[in-house]
Amino acid sequence: xxxxxxxxxxxxxxxxxxxxxxxxxxxxxxxxxxxxxxxxxxxxxxxxxxxxxxxxxxxxxxxxxxxxxxxxxxxxxxxxxxxxxxxxxxxxxxxxxxxxxxxxxxxxxxxxxxxxxxxxxxxxxxxxxxxxxxxxxxxxxxxxxxxxxxxxxxxxxxxxxxxxxxxxxxxxxxxxxxxxxxxxxxxxxxxxxxxxxxxxxxxxxxxxxxxxxxxxxxxxxxxxxxxxxxxxxxxxxxxxxxxxxxxxxxxxxxxxxxxxxxxxxxxxxxxxxxxxxxxxxxxxxxxxxxxxxxxxxxxxxxxxxxxxxxxxxxxxxxxxxxxxxxxxxxxxxxxxxxxxxxxxxxxxxxxxxxxxxxxxxxxxxxxxxxxxxxxxxxxxxxxxxxxxxxxx
Amino acid sequence: xxxxxxxxxxxxxxxxxxxxxxxxxxxxxxxxxxxxxxxxxxxxxxxxxxxxxxxxxxxxxxxxxxxxxxxxxxxxxxxxxxxxxxxxxxxxxxxxxxxxxxxxxxxxxxxxxxxxxxxxxxxxxxxxxxxxxxxxxxxxxxxxxxxxxxxxxxxxxxxxxxxxxxxxxxxxxxxxxxxxxxxxxxxxx
Amino acid sequence: xxxxxxxxxxxxxxxxxxxxxxxxxxxxxxxxxxxxxxxxxxxxxxxxxxxxxxxxxxxxxxxxxxxxxxxxxxxxxxxxxxxxxxxxxxxxxx
Numbered sequence: 001x002x003x004x005x006x007x008x009x010x011x012x013x014x015x016x017x018x019x020x021x022x023x024x025x026x027x028x029x030x031x032x033x034x035x036x037x038x039x040x041x042x043x044x045x046x047x048x049x050x051x052x053x054x055x056x057x058x059x060x061x062x063x064x065x066x067x068x069x070x071x072x073x074x075x076x077x078x079x080x081x082x083x084x085x086x087x088x089x090x091x092x093x094x095x096x097x098x099x100x101x102x103x104x105x106x107x108x109x110x111x112x113x114x115x116x117x118x119x120x121x122x123x124x125x126x127x128x129x130x131x132x133x134x135x136x137x138x139x140x141x142x143x144x145x146x147x148x149x150x151x152x153x154x155x156x157x158x159x160x161x162x163x164x165x166x167x168x169x170x171x172x173x174x175x176x177x178x179x180x181x182x183x184x185x186x187x188x189x190x191x192x193x194x195x196x197x198x199x200x201x202x203x204x205x206x207x208x209x210x211x212x213x214x215x216x217x218x219x220x221x222x223x224x225x226x227x228x229x230x231x232x233x234x235x236x237x238x239x240x241x242x243x244x245x246x247x248x249x250x251x252x253x254x255x256x257x258x259x260x261x262x263x264x265x266x267x268x269x270x271x272x273x274x275x276x277x278x279x280x281x282x283x284x285x286x287x288x289x290x291x292x293x294x295x296x297x298x299x300x301x302x303x304x305x306x307x308x309x310x311x312x313x314x315x316x317x318x319x320x321x322x323x324x325x326x327x328x329x330x331x332x333x334x335x336x337x338x339x340x341x342x343x344x345x346x347x348x349x350x351x352x353x354x355x356x357x358x359x360x361x362x363x364x365x366x367x368x369x370x371x372x373x374x375x376x377x378x379x380x381x382x383x384x385x386x387x388x389x390x391x392x
Numbered sequence: 393x394x395x396x397x398x399x400x401x402x403x404x405x406x407x408x409x410x411x412x413x414x415x416x417x418x419x420x421x422x423x424x425x426x427x428x429x430x431x432x433x434x435x436x437x438x439x440x441x442x443x444x445x446x447x448x449x450x451x452x453x454x455x456x457x458x459x460x461x462x463x464x465x466x467x468x469x470x471x472x473x474x475x476x477x478x479x480x481x482x483x484x485x486x487x488x489x490x491x492x493x494x495x496x497x498x499x500x501x502x503x504x505x506x507x508x509x510x511x512x513x514x515x516x517x518x519x520x521x522x523x524x525x526x527x528x529x530x531x532x533x534x535x536x537x538x539x540x541x542x543x544x545x546x547x548x549x550x551x552x553x554x555x556x557x558x559x560x561x562x563x564x565x566x567x568x569x570x571x572x573x574x575x576x577x578x579x580x581x
Numbered sequence: 582x583x584x585x586x587x588x589x590x591x592x593x594x595x596x597x598x599x600x601x602x603x604x605x606x607x608x609x610x611x612x613x614x615x616x617x618x619x620x621x622x623x624x625x626x627x628x629x630x631x632x633x634x635x636x637x638x639x640x641x642x643x644x645x646x647x648x649x650x651x652x653x654x655x656x657x658x659x660x661x662x663x664x665x666x667x668x669x670x671x672x673x674x675x
Contacts (some may be wrong), residue, residue: 271454357442361455469610
């Protein structure tokens with residue numbers, strides 16, 4: 001029986017961890033993630049969820065505990081945000097290098113200083129090199145669904161990598177909206193029992209991730225790169241299978257909207273990618289050929305999808321809820337990098353928007369689109385990167 | 393059809409819960425809903441805003457509410473520090489917890505509904521940590537003032553959120569507020 | 582008094598704040614109940630002044646309490662601590 005509920009994305013993440021049969025959760029609270037682990041704590045306390053909840057003293061300990069648990073052979077889950085994610089940074093490398101299929105919800109929150117509790121994607125994007133798969137969600141249902149899909153993906157023997165499921169703080173985490181929780185039997189049919197590539201066993205003792213000299217370290221890293229390439233192929237397949245079983249689909253790596261005949265395509269991640277659809281509809285009514293593409297998976301980066309989009313449009317524009325100081329937004333950089341090898345490249349402009357929770361409305365996105373269309377008409381871009389709605 | 397509601401209160405009064413219960417009531421009636429806070433410093437007493445959207449279709453929008461159709465005000469004095477009318481659409485309705493008249497609080501000319509939700513809470517001994525609970529009763533007043541949700545749906549949402557004696561008191565408070573809401577438009581001031 | 586910047590050029594390198602009286606404005610407007618002192622019952626024990634968490638009660642020359650209604654949030658601790666029940670919490674009507 002499908003359960004129709006109204007709840008926050010955070011609570012739905014808790015429901016997903018429960019549905020996935022997670023056996024160990026080690027977590028430390030931080031706004032705006034805390035209600036995920038509070039929900040899980042409720043489930044464990046009431047017996048609804050048969051799992052071990054480890055109260056650790058910091059996020060770093062949380063990740064290290066998850067590494068231990070995953071290595072010991074159980075499905076694990078944790079959640080964090082912002083400085084919590086930054087604090088456990090070194091353990092991210094360890095988890096991916098150990099090839100452990102941990103899934104973590106990251107509730108995107110800006111980094112301090114200055115201190116901010118509001119959403120932007122600097123926290124997770126600055127971890128893009130750690131070998132973790134990264135999903136960016138645009139709705140409450142998607143958060144639930146993506147966590148389940150992530151376990152299926154990460155525990156595939158062609159992958160065996162950990163994944164972050166990212167969702168913007170307050171915009172999704174604390175927003176109460178309708179969602180469906182599927183029948184547990186159907187979830188079990190989709191997600192088999194936990195599998196990992198190696199397990200710690202007292203009867204067959206060994207240690208993992210031991211010292212590797214320059215003779216072989218590169219090859220171990222290449223294996224991770226291969227696993228990412230495999231993930232790129234598998235994600236659309238899993239999304240399709242999930243849609244067939246549960247009725248919700250997200251376009252695999254990129255969710256395209258009215259792009260087929262678009263002159264201009266707006267690219268974004270997270271909820272900006274959802275509100276962009278409203279902007280597209282309004283612009284289309286004015287006869288302007290605009291489409292939007294929400295990049296749902298940032299790692300592995302969907303290079304081939306970007307190349308396809310570029311081939312069919314005259315201009316690509318990115319809206320980054322992030323800035324890499326001294327350069328530009330990461331979505332912008334990687335879209336350009338994906339296209340460098342192409343003979344014919346569309347015009348490109350990058351926009352920085354929504355940092356520290358600055359609201360990004362459909363009207364803002366419309367403004368960006370109209371500005372870009374002007375550049376397209378002129379045949380040249382004024383600035384590589386522009387900051388949207390910046391106070392003078 | 394999309395209707396947007398902004399709720400003003402102080403931290404600890406349950407503004408966010410009010411938005412959720414309102415959304416829940418509309419969800420019971422088959423609507424697509426959103427309820428979310430605008431968080432500032434998380435502590436008692438700080439001015440808090442919460443929002444709800446009630447829609448006939450699933451919503452793609454995730455940005456804040458700027459032009460609400462309705463404003464609900466839980467705190468009787470917050471109008472002194474916050475402009476509760478900001479962005480309110482023409483013809484929009486403000487529902488206020490107060491004993492005063494709209495003209496006494498600078499709201500003449502607006503469509504205002506008032507109810508002494510604090511008084512109802514004190515009457516029913518509906519208190520949390522000594523403070524009167526007004527976030528459920530104000531929704532009863534909202535149902536009457538707006539017609540956007542039925543009282544029965546609000547009561548069901550309340551019953552599904554709380555249980556036992558607490559639930560009964562909240563239900564009674566909501567019913568009383570519905571009965572006692574005073575509409576100050578159509579020349580009634 | 583917080584200085585609200587008007588232009589990007591007004592911003593300091595990073596936000597800097599220093600202790601200021603009433604930086605959150607008149608927190609007295611938060612009250613649902615207000616404390617009223619019955620000075621004929623008051624024994625000037627100064628316990629209410631000691632316990633007020635917001636320093637909204639000042640101790641007068643003669644040790645009697647003076648409540649600053651600009652900042653009193655009506656928490657009721659003074660009424661609770663008064664050994665002779667000289668302080669009563671009444672509903673704020675203003």
